[in-house]
Amino acid sequence: MQNSHALTLNAVNSFYGDSHILRDVSFSVTAGRVLALLGRNGAGKTTCMNTIAGLMKPRSGHVSVFGRSIEGFSPEAICQAGVALVPQGRRIFKSLSVTENLVVARRRPAPTGRVVWDNEDIFKLFPRLQERRSHPAGRLSGGEQQMLAIGRALMTNPTVLLMDEPTEGLAPQIVAEVGRIIGQLRESGLSIVLVEQHTNFALRIADDVVIISTGEIVAHGSAAEVIHDSSLLNNHLGVH
Ligand SMILES: Nc1ncnc2c1ncn2[C@@H]1O[C@H](COP(=O)(O)OP(=O)(O)OP(=O)(O)O)[C@@H](O)[C@H]1O
Numbered sequence: 001m002q003n004s005h006a007l008t009l010n011a012v013n014s015f016y017g018d019s020h021i022l023r024d025v026s027f028s029v030t031a032g033r034v035l036a037l038l039g040r041n042g043a044g045k046t047t048c049m050n051t052i053a054g055l056m057k058p059r060s061g062h063v064s065v066f067g068r069s070i071e072g073f074s075p076e077a078i079c080q081a082g083v084a085l086v087p088q089g090r091r092i093f094k095s096l097s098v099t100e101n102l103v104v105a106r107r108r109p110a111p112t113g114r115v116v117w118d119n120e121d122i123f124k125l126f127p128r129l130q131e132r133r134s135h136p137a138g139r140l141s142g143g144e145q146q147m148l149a150i151g152r153a154l155m156t157n158p159t160v161l162l163m164d165e166p167t168e169g170l171a172p173q174i175v176a177e178v179g180r181i182i183g184q185l186r187e188s189g190l191s192i193v194l195v196e197q198h199t200n201f202a203l204r205i206a207d208d209v210v211i212i213s214t215g216e217i218v219a220h221g222s223a224a225e226v227i228h229d230s231s232l233l234n235n236h237l238g239v240h
């Protein structure tokens, strides 16, 4: 059913110059669920996120959000359509304060019954950020910077949240905290794509899983199915 799909990619091909990276990538994210996009280094996960967010134009194929095509949309228009990216490496403004980082990410609220986020809502979700609201973001810990990056994405009032390796470089305790937050965001109704190299973490959290290998989707199933498919995990993710 079209309406139950928050995000659909249909035969998407993306290139860097002559390098053909995404090869006929197709998958859908069911509304209100977390889909983990897994793959080794260089498999094309970030290219896929950037293509959805409009930072790269696909050479062919289609992307739609709740059944509405976003073909040819600018990154800003894709954001207005409800898609927010938490970029790999966080990309916060290090010299701005925590509050300033949130304020500059704010967008006009979207009309269609979306959850509308403001600074105070972000601070409720991340009390540690509230304590550090006036600090330059560059002085936060890695985990706090990741929380700020998530907060910045939420300030755009998304319906679809793309998270590109949100646990990269974080201590286990903070990874668990990020996992708890993702669960809460799903409860609030968000549809989430979680890009991860921490396979076990992702399989614990996600409802559905897509595996990408050298730009091609090689598996698509429920997390419960994939978690027991050791040859799949071994062949494509190097998990033993
Ligand atoms: N700006 C670029 N110009 C040319 N090739 C690029 C560029 N960025 C990435 N690539 C290539 O595209 C392929 C996919 O890269 P991508 O960053 O999407 O992988 P990834 O799955 O996100 O990897 P990682 O887990 O390391 O983040 C890789 O072969 C990479 O070398």
Ligand SMILES: [Mg+2]
Residues within 6 Å of the ligand: 045, 046, 047, 088, 164
């Ligand atoms: Mg990447």
